[in-house]
Amino acid sequence: MEETMIELSEEILLRMYYKMNQARFFEEKVEDLFEKGLIYETTYLSKGEEATGVVSCLALEKGDLASLTHRGHSQAIGFGLDVNMMMAELLGKATGYCKGKGGSLHIADVENGNIGANGIVGGGFTLSCGAALTQKYKKTGKVVLCFAGDGATNEGSFHEALNLASVWKLPIVFLIENNLYGMSMPVSKHMNIENISDRSASYNIPGLTIDGTDFLEIYDVMTKSLRYARAGRGPVLVEAKTYRYNGHSSSDAQVYRNKEEVQKWQKKDPLLRFVNYLHENRVFTDKQIQTIEDEAKTSIEHAVEFAMESPEPEITTVLEDIYA
Numbered sequence: 001m002e003e004t005m006i007e008l009s010e011e012i013l014l015r016m017y018y019k020m021n022q023a024r025f026f027e028e029k030v031e032d033l034f035e036k037g038l039i040y041e042t043t044y045l046s047k048g049e050e051a052t053g054v055v056s057c058l059a060l061e062k063g064d065l066a067s068l069t070h071r072g073h074s075q076a077i078g079f080g081l082d083v084n085m086m087m088a089e090l091l092g093k094a095t096g097y098c099k100g101k102g103g104s105l106h107i108a109d110v111e112n113g114n115i116g117a118n119g120i121v122g123g124g125f126t127l128s129c130g131a132a133l134t135q136k137y138k139k140t141g142k143v144v145l146c147f148a149g150d151g152a153t154n155e156g157s158f159h160e161a162l163n164l165a166s167v168w169k170l171p172i173v174f175l176i177e178n179n180l181y182g183m184s185m186p187v188s189k190h191m192n193i194e195n196i197s198d199r200s201a202s203y204n205i206p207g208l209t210i211d212g213t214d215f216l217e218i219y220d221v222m223t224k225s226l227r228y229a230r231a232g233r234g235p236v237l238v239e240a241k242t243y244r245y246n247g248h249s250s251s252d253a254q255v256y257r258n259k260e261e262v263q264k265w266q267k268k269d270p271l272l273r274f275v276n277y278l279h280e281n282r283v284f285t286d287k288q289i290q291t292i293e294d295e296a297k298t299s300i301e302h303a304v305e306f307a308m309e310s311p312e313p314e315i316t317t318v319l320e321d322i323y324a
Helices: 010-035 050-058 073-079 083-090 124-138 150-154 156-168 196-203 215-230 259-266 270-280 286-309
Strands: 065-067 114-116 144-149 172-178 207-211 236-241
Touching: 010 050, 010 073, 010 083, 010 215, 010 270, 010 286, 050 073, 050 144, 050 172, 050 215, 050 270, 065 124, 073 083, 083 286, 114 124, 124 144, 124 156, 124 172, 144 150, 150 156, 150 172, 150 196, 156 172, 156 196, 172 196, 172 215, 196 207, 196 236, 207 215, 215 236, 215 270, 270 286
Parallel strands: 065 114, 065 144, 144 172, 172 236, 207 236
Antiparallel strands: none
16 A cells, blocks of 8 residues: 555545534534433444544545444544434434434435444445445446444454455455444453454455544545555455443443543543644644534534424334335
C-alpha cells in the first residue's frame, strides 16, 4: 500500500469533527430517552468509538456500500444517514428508516448503499461479500466496507467470508472495531492472539491494526485500504483498537471492569484528541470549533423534535415489509 500520509483539507476536517460530535450527541440523547422510557428496545451505544465509525465512512467514495453492526449509530451517521429518520426509527415512528419496525439494530438504507445494521453477531460478513461480488460482477468500481466487532471474529461467518473474499479477490474492506470486550468477555480470554489482524495471514490478505481513537490514522489507513480493494487487488482486514464507555447494552452493570480502566481510555477520547489537534495546528478558531459543536448538538435536538412529532405506524401496516 501507499506509504505517503494522506493530507486532510479543512473541508474534510470540518465534516469529521461535525459528524463525530453529531454521533456523540445522538448517543447521549438516546441514552436519556431510554432512561425516560421513550425508547422501548434495549440500546447498544458506542460512545468512545466515534472516530472509527465516522471517519472510516468518510474515506468512502460516492456509491460505495457499507454494512453496519448492532452498535452502529456512529457508523450510520458517518455514512450519511439522516439523524431525523434515525431518531424516528429508534422511537418506533412511521417516519423512521424501517417505518419504526426495525429499531436501532436494523437501521438500513439499501437504496443509498447502506446494506443495514445487523442484530446477529457476524451477520454482516457474508452479506457484504454478496454485495462485493455484485460490484465485481457488474464492474461498478465500488467497494464494500463491512463493520464488525471483536467478538464476531470468532464466528464461522468471519472465516467463511474472509476465505471467500480472498479466493475471489472481492472489493471489500473488513473493519473490526475491537473495543476489548465481547459483551462482558475480555478479548484476552476468547482469543489467543494479540492482534485480530494477524488472522489475515490465514487468507493471504493484508491485515492492519490501528489506533481506533486516532482520526488521522483511521482516515489514512482506510483510504489506502479502500483504494487497494477498489483496484481489484482483493480484500483487506483492518482492526481498530477502540473502547466503549457504556456497557454492552443498557442492562449491563459492567461488573467486569473498573472505573480506572474507563478513565484511562477517556484520556484518549477521540473528540478530545481531535479538538487538541485543531488547536495545536490552528485549523479553526475557538469560535469556529464552538460553532461546529453547537450546530451538531442542534441537529440532534431537531431530530428528537422530528421524531416526537412523527406519527406512529398504522396498525394496518403491521404485516407490511415482512419478508421472513
